[in-house]
Amino acid sequence: MKPLKIAVIGAGSSYTPEIIEELTRRREKLPVTHITLMDIDPHRLEIMEGFCRRFAAHLGSDLQIEATLDRQEALSGARFVLTQIRVGGNAQRILDEKIPLKYGVIGQETTGPGGMFKALRTIPPMVEIAQDVEKYCPQAWIINYANPTGMIAEAVHRRSKVTIAGLCAGGYFPRDHAVQALGVSPESVQYNYFGLNHLNFGYNLQVDGISLTDEQFDQVLAAATWGSVAAELLHNLRLVPSPYLRYYFHREQAVADAAAKPLTRGEQVQQIEQEVFQAYADPTQTTKPEALKQRGGGGYSEIALNVMEAAYTNQPQWIVINAPNGGAVAGLPEEAVLEVPCMVNASGIFPLRQANIPKSVWGLVAAVKNYEQLTVEAALSGNRDTALLALLAHPLVGDYHKAEAILAEMLEANRQFLPQFYP
Amino acid sequence: MKPLKIAVIGAGSSYTPEIIEELTRRREKLPVTHITLMDIDPHRLEIMEGFCRRFAAHLGSDLQIEATLDRQEALSGARFVLTQIRVGGNAQRILDEKIPLKYGVIGQETTGPGGMFKALRTIPPMVEIAQDVEKYCPQAWIINYANPTGMIAEAVHRRSKVTIAGLCAGGYFPRDHAVQALGVSPESVQYNYFGLNHLNFGYNLQVDGISLTDEQFDQVLAAATWGSVAAELLHNLRLVPSPYLRYYFHREQAVADAAAKPLTRGEQVQQIEQEVFQAYADPTQTTKPEALKQRGGGGYSEIALNVMEAAYTNQPQWIVINAPNGGAVAGLPEEAVLEVPCMVNASGIFPLRQANIPKSVWGLVAAVKNYEQLTVEAALSGNRDTALLALLAHPLVGDYHKAEAILAEMLEANRQFLPQFYP
Amino acid sequence: MKPLKIAVIGAGSSYTPEIIEELTRRREKLPVTHITLMDIDPHRLEIMEGFCRRFAAHLGSDLQIEATLDRQEALSGARFVLTQIRVGGNAQRILDEKIPLKYGVIGQETTGPGGMFKALRTIPPMVEIAQDVEKYCPQAWIINYANPTGMIAEAVHRRSKVTIAGLCAGGYFPRDHAVQALGVSPESVQYNYFGLNHLNFGYNLQVDGISLTDEQFDQVLAAATWGSVAAELLHNLRLVPSPYLRYYFHREQAVADAAAKPLTRGEQVQQIEQEVFQAYADPTQTTKPEALKQRGGGGYSEIALNVMEAAYTNQPQWIVINAPNGGAVAGLPEEAVLEVPCMVNASGIFPLRQANIPKSVWGLVAAVKNYEQLTVEAALSGNRDTALLALLAHPLVGDYHKAEAILAEMLEANRQFLPQFYP
Amino acid sequence: MKPLKIAVIGAGSSYTPEIIEELTRRREKLPVTHITLMDIDPHRLEIMEGFCRRFAAHLGSDLQIEATLDRQEALSGARFVLTQIRVGGNAQRILDEKIPLKYGVIGQETTGPGGMFKALRTIPPMVEIAQDVEKYCPQAWIINYANPTGMIAEAVHRRSKVTIAGLCAGGYFPRDHAVQALGVSPESVQYNYFGLNHLNFGYNLQVDGISLTDEQFDQVLAAATWGSVAAELLHNLRLVPSPYLRYYFHREQAVADAAAKPLTRGEQVQQIEQEVFQAYADPTQTTKPEALKQRGGGGYSEIALNVMEAAYTNQPQWIVINAPNGGAVAGLPEEAVLEVPCMVNASGIFPLRQANIPKSVWGLVAAVKNYEQLTVEAALSGNRDTALLALLAHPLVGDYHKAEAILAEMLEANRQFLPQFYP
Secondary structure, eight states: OOOOEEEEETTTSTTHHHHHHHHHHTTTTSOOOEEEEEOSOHHHHHHHHHHHHHHHHHHTOOOEEEEESOHHHHHTTEEEEEEOOOTTHHHHHHHHHHHHHHTTSOOOSSSHHHHHHHHHHHHHHHHHHHHHHHHHOTTOEEEEOSSSHHHHHHHHHHHOOSEEEEOOGGGGHHHHHHHHHHOOOGGGEEEEEEEETTEEEEEEEEETTEEOOHHHHHHHHHHHOOOOSOHHHHHHHTOEEOGGGHHHHTHHHHHHHHHHOSSOHHHHHHHHHHHHHHHHHOTTOOSOOGGGGGGOOTTHHHHHHHHHHHHHHOOOEEEEEEEEOTTSSTTSOTTSEEEEEEEEETTEEEEOOOOSOOTTTHHHHHHHHHHHHHHHHHHHHOOHHHHHHHHHHSTTTOOHHHHHHHHHHHHHHTGGGOTTTOO | OOOOEEEEETTTSTTHHHHHHHHHHTTTTSOOOEEEEEOSOHHHHHHHHHHHHHHHHHHTOOOEEEEESOHHHHHTTOSEEEEOOOTTHHHHHHHHHHHHHHTTSOOOSSSHHHHHHHHHHHHHHHHHHHHHHHHHOTTOEEEEOSSSHHHHHHHHHHHOOSEEEEOOGGGGHHHHHHHHHHOOOGGGEEEEEEEETTEEEEEEEEETTEEOOHHHHHHHHHHHOOOOSOHHHHHHHTOEEOGGGHHHHTHHHHHHHHHHOSSOHHHHHHHHHHHHHHHHHOTTOOSOOGGGGGGOOTTHHHHHHHHHHHHHHOOOEEEEEEEEOTTSSTTSOTTSEEEEEEEEETTEEEEOOOOSOOTTTHHHHHHHHHHHHHHHHHHHHOOHHHHHHHHHHSTTTOOHHHHHHHHHHHHHHTGGGOTTTOO | OOOOEEEEETTTSTTHHHHHHHHHHTTTTSOOOEEEEEOSOHHHHHHHHHHHHHHHHHHTOOOEEEEESOHHHHHTTOSEEEEOOOTTHHHHHHHHHHHHHHTTSOOOSSSHHHHHHHHHHHHHHHHHHHHHHHHHOTTOEEEEOSSSHHHHHHHHHHHOOSEEEEOOGGGGHHHHHHHHHHOOOGGGEEEEEEEETTEEEEEEEEETTEEOOHHHHHHHHHHHOOOOSOHHHHHHHTOEEOGGGHHHHTHHHHHHHHHHOSSOHHHHHHHHHHHHHHHHHOTTOOSOOGGGGGGOOTTHHHHHHHHHHHHHHOOOEEEEEEEEOTTSSTTSOTTSEEEEEEEEETTEEEEOOOOSOOTTTHHHHHHHHHHHHHHHHHHHHOOHHHHHHHHHHSTTTOOHHHHHHHHHHHHHHTGGGOTTTOO | OOOOEEEEETTTSTTHHHHHHHHHHTTTTSOOOEEEEEOSOHHHHHHHHHHHHHHHHHHTOOOEEEEESOHHHHHTTEEEEEEOOOTTHHHHHHHHHHHHHHTTSOOOSSSHHHHHHHHHHHHHHHHHHHHHHHHHOTTOEEEEOSSSHHHHHHHHHHHOOSEEEEOOGGGGHHHHHHHHHHOOOGGGEEEEEEEETTEEEEEEEEETTEEOOHHHHHHHHHHHOOOOSOHHHHHHHTOEEOGGGHHHHTHHHHHHHHHHOSSOHHHHHHHHHHHHHHHHHOTTOOSOOGGGGGGOOTTHHHHHHHHHHHHHHOOOEEEEEEEEOTTSSTTSOTTSEEEEEEEEETTEEEEOOOOSOOTTTHHHHHHHHHHHHHHHHHHHHOOHHHHHHHHHHSTTTOOHHHHHHHHHHHHHHTGGGOTTTOO
């Protein structure tokens, strides 16, 4: 059997076992033989290696599982590189969530000032990883789940020729909601989709080529059970948005709600992860721990494997990916990374032209994209002025004095993770 | 002498005498023989007709001045149609300024909810005027100063083939500031410029082909003496923005300042106009009244005459105009009306490609353009849902519940001027 | 079992049995239940109906086969409409081949004056068929093999909203040549592709993501064994062209060769078809007749079924199709129909952006595209002046007096099939 | 008085005195104080220096005239650099005209194989000049009349940041013909224009904003009195083409005519120039010699001065220039140099968007542009394969074996002027 190797960078993430599971499930179509787990944290890596071996054995998989602290070793010979790093860990996430709230701005790990600082921390090492991929396994594709995945993809595209698939589970949400609401098969659901990671919109939903009726559309929205955005607004928009739209369209309530919570999401995750890792570390544990379900964010492994399967078999798939626009979405810059449906096959990732971009939210997407591009530039340059302009460009900040204050406090709180700003 | 006729629609505006003055000054190059003043308010029209005749006589002009309440009569035979209507007058302007403030949003006649309602009131009659121009004087160009000039131009372009120059004095501001700060001649100053009406940016300033030094650039900013945007921010941006940028980048302070003022700008103007019209009505008054200086907004007549002169003589001029993008500004929709440098000659208005669009403000411009396009659509359709989406798309509103509340109150307050919403 | 119906328009074509065969082979993935054969020639239709039933029985298929002279009946309820009409039959084809040769221009049924007249004859009925599809089976896709397939697709796109896949077997040629020359699997071969029907180019060939060496590339060209274009020129171009490129790059030899042949291709086909139809008509004949192999042009049914399968199952496929550019190929008009790789799924046909369009042949493609667009316009309008400009625009004609002479003779020879020119 | 210097590179050209004359005529608007004549031929330079001084004195000009063999000296301090070099002189031009005719292809100094070899000879020194301009007078603009001006402009744009105006008198032809035919003023004539140098088209002609009637249009064509293209074809096209269109649309007759002439144009010019230079050399000659009128090609100095005046005064002008497309002409590459109307002012050269590009000739322009771009690439690289592809791409060559034969003979005949091909 021909060797087919995957490297997992940031393998200490609690998501790693899902990869093992999905690889096992699909071993016929995607016959991966080796997986190398790499992390900078030897403790988490050791726990994960142990658990993954027990879990693979339990699943009946004959996948060769290795672990290493050495990136070059992990990358050598890999056909796919899964990246799931979290720079600064949950501790920094919690600061991302808490500091902006003091200024009346949502604190959150993927958008607003919190997301911005996650980008500033994560982009430099991700660019380094991409450059190592070019060196040690130049044919390999990077499959990235680390957030904010859109900005990371844009930064990697600017600094490297490597193929990178910036993933998010959200691309399948409109399909999943329609399946749940209407009782139809996943294959029968079609839709357009455009936007950015965590600011995206499904539209023009059809089942077997027939557009949804107003009633069906409202059922789909109801099935989503987010309650994140007012139902009458969604009905007016006729879009299936990312639930994160709440941060923009109910910004005042969202801030109030966040401020009222006893624990931030990061603090909850910190507790869950402690429990999960305790289980992983238990040498008798051979299955996914119960607590993992509370962790959220599942579904990535399905998409990751879809991308790898399409690239490996050269059988095309339709997958929503964070990729450079290239004319797929009119009215937004050609080189900007957007979250759009792509065809993936062995030749690469090809964004598909999306007709009739919704007129109601195009400018919001552009404004957030502008913030993202300035953030990428600041992350790569370490220029404080650019970081300030990025924060100012974010629709949830906007005000100069507020931006200044938030920037000062957050830079300070992230000092040790931002060598480009503090050389 | 070959007759050359101008029609002024909304001639009851206090700006009309400036037109007379500028036409007299340029009679050699632009030999206008007839001007017809038209308004729907017979009282203001009569005062204006009387004063303009006295003023023309005083200036030694032999311009034939007529007045009419009939639009068709005014338009027939005209080569240029100047439009300066104010639907609802100062009374509605004051509501535009006051209502949004209750919700913590800037109240203002050109942007935000106030500007939006001015657009909703003004667009339908402006489209009617354009369609009458096509009927009664199809070769004529419309020269529009009515605000919001960008949205009006976009609406007219959607519904008519007529040539319309959406004017604003702001296009010459970077030149004027440089002349004042650096003591150079106007002809020696060059710059790029892009954005929207009242949200625009001069950049890449040069004198005789040499880029400004940092010191010179700061001098230009200082000469502007706006204080509207923090100096260090402007230095960071390296742009010469419209002073209205304050509403976006100092949004909290701008709202606080507006709330603290005893009189809104509309209320001040109301008082000034009363005084000005008293003077106009005085049969002994033959010169522009002193009070007019407080009125502000001068400079339009210079640009209006520049456009007319270029069209009439076929000698090209570089003029900033609100015109359909057509590829001049990368990253914004082709059909969107932007405020950009254009070449004007007898063949029409040609936007000039602007290189290196500033990365720091592109998304803000896109977001406001989105709001503008939704507003134009709402103005033309009278669709309340679209109006709500427009308000929601405005970066200074954003929040759904706030948008709903503002919309409800403002629609009610404008009921009699919005027949498309209350058929 | 849910009914799934195909209509075949022009079912009297000798290709029809291949469809039956391919449908039978794929019945699991594409469970077609009904096929309706339609033609305007009752005699050929009757023969074909009889043979297809025997052939299906022989193959063990339970496909319901019907025949009708009525287009509406054929279309009603169809999910896919296969069009393979030949207006004027082989008799006109032979004139297409012979008349141009008198003027020193290649005579040929897909390009040059011959192809142009085939387009003029075929476009009006194809547009009518498309409009009937909109009326009687609006969800259906048209799968067209009638030549010239690119111009037909462009005409249908201009006059109808129906989804049309303009097919040609040539899109798989670079793959097939590589498979043959290098002994690799079809799935391992990747390439870019662009151009027009019968003027197209594969490039950037890779096997498993690795670019071909010069030696491998020359092997692929040799495997093609066309000899249609000089080997050293192909090596210089580094492209895998359509064999029809010979008409452009060896235009003098191509004309000389054609003039020297005792029979034109159309005359040969006429003889073969006679033999084939004799066999079809024989009530004991249950398999494809031997003579069919000489007919050429096989492979269409594979692609046709690929398109149908992708649309029906919503599992994407990469297929080369004649489709509107839409930005896939830079430097050519957005609305122009090109032959490019597309992703096909239930949502439609999406051209995939082709990077690095070959600089050596871009202008030739543009020139031929220009001729095609003028031909489409002439076919739709029946305007003789436009037809003259089309012929003049063809790179193989070019000269005005030559174009005039060819046009006059060919219009006359096609008079009865060109009602739009002779109303 | 502030010094304002012009450098003339290739000042030995017989056109140089026209520059002196035009500068004198416009000294008020464009107060040039110094002109430096530079050439590599000391004999012609000396004659020209002497004559220009006498001529200037005769005109009453106080222009300071210098001459030098040193390019750096000529360029230092210059505001404008006029380039009018002819590499290989008339001797090579005559070969450009004669060799292609042997192969049945038009021989001509601006297009076809002849124009191609003029480009191959001229581009390398023009790129060197541009790079010297960047070094010695970086603010200067190059005003080029050397042919083929479009390809030279494209090459200089690829290799340098200098501003270059590629000129041709043809841009004013539609205006001039209309003035002559209709008796209207030049200012009243408007038109669109697009294409390449010597393959361009005026269209949409208007007088005072009113489109020409068919009769007027035919009068304009008649006034042109070229007879170069059949009148009924021009009527059908509804375009005012460059007379060089004859080479494409009457290619057979054009070759026959050329072959029948006793002297080529180059041979005629050689005789005329001998006479002209004899007169220039005569120390009593103070006015332009009679023989100069037969030289042809006048009108360049008018356009050259228009460009310089617009750049110097910052008063915009509408001028047809060979400049990078940049979206002015849809359907052709953004970076391709086209001959299009531009606005020129102190900020640079801005192509103006041309609506409704004529559908009848777009592909021909694209094909010739493709040849031009390959020629530029060959000229810069000295790659013989690329030169072959360029010749093959030319619509008047097309055939591979013909291209090979022409290339071989012409390369040999130009050996000493093509160091890039014979290193």
